[in-house]
Amino acid sequence: MLVKYLLATIVAGLFAGILLTPAMYVRNVPLILHAEEYENAGAAEHSHDAAAATATTTAESAPAVAPHVHDEEAGPELPFGRLGNTLLINLVAGAGFALITGAAALFFGRKITLQNGIYWGLAGFFIFNFAPSFSLAPELPAMPAADLATRQAWWLITVVLTAAGVYLIVLREEIWAKALGVVLIVAPHIYGAPEAEDLTSAVPPTLASEFAVSTLATNLFFWVVLGTALGWAIQHYAASELEG
Amino acid sequence: MAAARTSTTISLPLATRLTTAVFSLMLGVFIIYGVGLSHSETLHDTAHDTRHSYGFPCH
Numbered sequence: 170m171l172v173k174y175l176l177a178t179i180v181a182g183l184f185a186g187i188l189l190t191p192a193m194y195v196r197n198v199p200l201i202l203h204a205e206e207y208e209n210a211g212a213a214e215h216s217h218d219a220a221a222a223t224a225t226t227t228a229e230s231a232p233a234v235a236p237h238v239h240d241e242e243a244g245p246e247l248p249f250g251r252l253g254n255t256l257l258i259n260l261v262a263g264a265g266f267a268l269i270t271g272a273a274a275l276f277f278g279r280k281i282t283l284q285n286g287i288y289w290g291l292a293g294f295f296i297f298n299f300a301p302s303f304s305l306a307p308e309l310p311a312m313p314a315a316d317l318a319t320r321q322a323w324w325l326i327t328v329v330l331t332a333a334g335v336y337l338i339v340l341r342e343e344i345w346a347k348a349l350g351v352v353l354i355v356a357p358h359i360y361g362a363p364e365a366e367d368l369t370s371a372v373p374p375t376l377a378s379e380f381a382v383s384t385l386a387t388n389l390f391f392w393v394v395l396g397t398a399l400g401w402a403i404q405h406y407a408a409s410e411l412e413g
Numbered sequence: 414m415a416a417a418r419t420s421t422t423i424s425l426p427l428a429t430r431l432t433t434a435v436f437s438l439m440l441g442v443f444i445i446y447g448v449g450l451s452h453s454e455t456l457h458d459t460a461h462d463t464r465h466s467y468g469f470p471c472h
Contacts, residue, residue: 255462307468388467
């Protein structure tokens with residue numbers, strides 16, 4: 170077991186996860202919070218609809234809305250507050266993506282360095298963010314969406330096919346491999362992502378488009394940092410291990 | 414420059430690399446499944462903002 174290599178990838182992932190958190194708070198989280206106002210307003214309207222008379226609804230809808238708001242504010246989440254939870258998850262996610270990237274490099278016998286790290290990062294961004302977002306745009310709370318399990322399956326299949334496609338295009342010399350790689354990358358988008366039947370949304374479209382662009386920018390930043398950090402950490406901590 | 418190019422490949426045999434690569438991949442996939450895809454309510458609520466921000470299907 171190449172322990173130093175593993176530790177180096179985890180260190181790089183934690184570092185990228187830390188930097189991701191303030192980047193997320195520039196645009197993404199304020200937009201999520203803004204969208205949740207519409208989500209809660211939508212819930213209130215529904216309970217208004219259920220009770221017909223407007224005079225009684227103010228009294229009746231209050232308890233009906235309260236549990237929903239309560240769920241949003243204090244669900245069964247870990248007790249570190251919203252920022253603390255997000256930071257924790259970003260650290261864990263950073264380590265996870267770093268481990269997967271490091272594993273891929275190890276499988277293919279490639280060394281991630283400070284110089285080529287950015288390309289590994291860009292590949293990760295393309296595979297895990299750009300390709301799935303191309304047909305299944307990043308969602309805000311309360312946006313209309315198809316069945317969750319179906320979307321997750323499509324997301325996962327797209328990531329796997331895109332990863333295989335990037336491997337065939339970048340790391341294989343044969344012309345058939347590069348052609349097959351393009352087919353694999355394009356296929357899930359031709360098949361199409363699952364779509365909601367009713368596209369009526371409580372969230373204004375401008376918020377949604379701002380969110381889609383800001384998440385792509387944030388995640389591009391995250392992956393560039395992660396790739397570069399991976400190269401640096403592996404060169405500094407695991408070089409001796411990889412010389413064999 | 415030539416030296417820099419050759420150093421981007423790892424000289425270790427596949428057998429030496431494979432254990433670490435498989436372990437690292439499985440751990441990474443397990444983590445990303447938990448962060449992004451698990452239906453556990455606690456994980457969903459804790460990871461909520463990250464899931465949205467990352468573009469994982471949520472809700």
